[in-house]
Amino acid sequence: VSIDVINLCLVNGIDITDSNDYTEYYYPLPFSFPVNKNFTITSIVFEYRNVDLGNISAQQQASTNFHSGWDIAVPIGTNFYSICDGTVSSIVNTQMNDLPYKQSLNSTGNYMIVKCNNGLSALYWHIQYKSQPFGIKVGSLVYKNDLLGRTSTTGTSTGPHLHLGLRTEDNELLDAMAYINFAEYKGN
Secondary structure, eight states, rough: OOOOOOOTEEEEEEEGGOOOOOOOOOOOOOOOOOOOSEEEEETTTOOOOOOOOOSOHHHHHHHHOOOOEEEOOOOOOEEEEEESSSSEEEEEEEEOOOOOOOHHHHHHHHEEEEEETTTTTEEEBBBTTTOOOOOOOOOTTEETTTEEEBBOOOOOOOOOOOEEEEEEEOOOOOGGGGGBBBGGOOOO
């Protein structure tokens, strides 16, 4: 048996840990998974879908069909938790009922954004109206696995789920699942 050992810190013979020539960002890991119940993944990040929401603009339809995160299907009212340590940067509640878009016609829905301590932002979409625990508001410090609220079906959703997105400070879309440590998953 032959095993090749590769030094991942060597690029063209230069140790990048000692070099100022490389500026690639490496984010501290890991994040945790946002739900601890049985779930089904119904859409993946970077996916092009064919979702017909009916009476929306062509631009909204195109935005809906390009998927910017992971859809984690769970029943309405399922608790979801912070994937990282950070600060709540946004909470938007525009929809009081637990209805998909074709019934509510509300394209914004409810969502929360947490700016993680490493500079990334975790986005939680389609959440239940004002479901965040008392004391969780814009500016609140949260820690990995802190309860943030409950899931729903709001905005441009077609059914109950949590949409999990992850973005850089430059609004670059990332694959949130690549940052999750599933060894820590406590679900059933």
